[in-house]
Amino acid sequence: xxxxxxxxxxxxxxxxxxxxxxxxxxxxxxxxxxxxxxxxxxxxxxxxxxxxxxxxxxxxxxxxxxxxxxxxxxxxxxxxxxxxxxxxxxxxxxxxxxxxxxxxxxxxxxxxxxxxxxxxxxxxxxxxxxxxxxxxxxxxxxxxxxxxxxxxxxxxxxxxxxxxxxxxxxxxxxxxxxxxxxxxxxxxxxxxxxxxxxxxxxxxxxxxxxxxxxxxxxxxxxxxxxxxxxxxxxxxxxxxxxxxxxxxxxxxxxxxxxxxxxxxxx
Numbered sequence: 001x002x003x004x005x006x007x008x009x010x011x012x013x014x015x016x017x018x019x020x021x022x023x024x025x026x027x028x029x030x031x032x033x034x035x036x037x038x039x040x041x042x043x044x045x046x047x048x049x050x051x052x053x054x055x056x057x058x059x060x061x062x063x064x065x066x067x068x069x070x071x072x073x074x075x076x077x078x079x080x081x082x083x084x085x086x087x088x089x090x091x092x093x094x095x096x097x098x099x100x101x102x103x104x105x106x107x108x109x110x111x112x113x114x115x116x117x118x119x120x121x122x123x124x125x126x127x128x129x130x131x132x133x134x135x136x137x138x139x140x141x142x143x144x145x146x147x148x149x150x151x152x153x154x155x156x157x158x159x160x161x162x163x164x165x166x167x168x169x170x171x172x173x174x175x176x177x178x179x180x181x182x183x184x185x186x187x188x189x190x191x192x193x194x195x196x197x198x199x200x201x202x203x204x205x206x207x208x209x210x211x212x213x214x215x216x217x218x219x220x221x222x223x224x225x226x227x228x229x230x231x232x233x234x235x236x237x238x239x240x241x242x243x244x245x246x247x248x249x250x251x252x253x254x255x256x257x258x259x260x261x262x263x264x265x266x
Contacts, residue, residue, distance in 0.1 A: 033075035033266075036098045036162070037066035038091055038108040042172065042258075043082035047237050047248030058083035059244075063251040065170075065258035066107055069266065075105070084244065087113045088150040092157055099161035106162055107262055109170040110154070111205050114147055115139045120197065121175075121247050124190050125239060136193040140200045147201075148208055155212035168265040169209040169216050170258060171202040173223035175247055177230040191229075217261040226257065 037043060044055070045064025052060050060080055061067065070078045079098040083090065091110050099106065120139045124132035158167060175198065176191035198220070206216040226235040235253030239246050249257060 033073070033105045034077045034100075034103050035066075035070065035075045035105040035107075036079045036103050036165075037064075037082050038095050038098070038106060038110070038158075039082040039170075040086040040091075040110045040113055041082075041084035041244075041248055042112070043107065043109045043170065044084050044086075045082075045249075045254055046084040047245040048251040048254045050251075052080075055083075057085075061251075061254070063254050065254045065262050068255055068259050069107075069262060072263075082108075085113060086110060088147075088154045092154050096157055096161050099158065099165070101162070101164060103162035103165045105266060106158060106165045106167040107170060107266070108158070108167065109172070111143070111147055111151060111201060112172055114150060115143045115197075115201055117247075121194070124194060125186060129187070129189055132190045133193055136197045139197050143197070143201050143204050147204055151205065151208040152212070155208060155214060159212065166266070167209075167212070167214040168262055169205060169214050170262060171205055171216065171218050171220070172198050173219045173236070173249075173253075173257065174198050174227050175236060177225065177227045179229075182229040215265040217258075217265050219257055219261050222257050222261055223253070226253070 041047075041059065043064065043066065044059055045061025045067070046059040048061040048063035050062045052062060060082060064082070066080055066082065081095045081098045083095070086095070088110055091108070116135075116139050120135045123135040174195040176186075176195060178188050178191050178195065202218065202220065206218065209216045223235060224230070225232040228234060228236050228238045233252065235250055235257050237245050237248055237250060
C-alpha cells in the first residue's frame, strides 16, 4: 500500500506533467494557427498608435491585441483586416474574404458603430444631460432590437466561411469610473448612462456569440479602475486629438486589457 506522502507526491507529479503537456499543446496550436483578425476600431487598435502603412484610414495598429498576439505566438498565417469605423455590414461585405476553411482562429469586436457609439459620445460630451440620456436610450434600443439580427447574420457568415475556426468575440469596456475626483466636463449621470449602454451592448453581443457557438471575451472587469477617471493608470483616451482616437484604448489598454482576455480564450 502506498503511503499518503507517496500518493501526494505522485499526484503532484501527475498534475505538473499534465500542466506541462497542456501548455506545450497550447503553444503548438498557437504556432500552427491560421489567424484572422476582424472587426472595428477597437479590434484595429485605433488610439494605440503605430499604425501600419498599408492600413490607411482603417488605422490598424502594431499595438493592437491581435498584432501583439501574433508577435507572441508566431502563427502559421496572420491576416489583420479589422478597420476603424466598421459596422457589422462592413465586416460582412468587406472583411470575410480573409477567411477560409483553413482558418483556425478568428477574433472580432463589432457592434458599437452600429449602435451609434461615436454620435452618442459626441452628444453626451457636448450637449445637455437630457440630450445625452435620450441618445443613450436610442443606442440601447437599437442594440436590443436591431443589432441581434445583424450579429446573427454576420456570425453565421463567419462560421460558413471558416467552419473549422475557433471564434473569439471581444466586448467593450466601461468608459468611465462613476465618481472619483477627475474633472472632465461630464457628470456622473452621463457617465453612468454611457456605462449602462456598454453593458447592454456587451450583453447582446455575448448572447449572440454564445448562440453561434463562439467564445466571448468580457473586458469590463480587467478595465476596472483603468477607465477614464479611474484610480489606476488610464487605459482609455478621453477627448483627444486626433478626435477619432477619443474614447478608444491606448496602447496599454490593448496590451494589458484586451490581449490577456483574448489570449485566455484563443
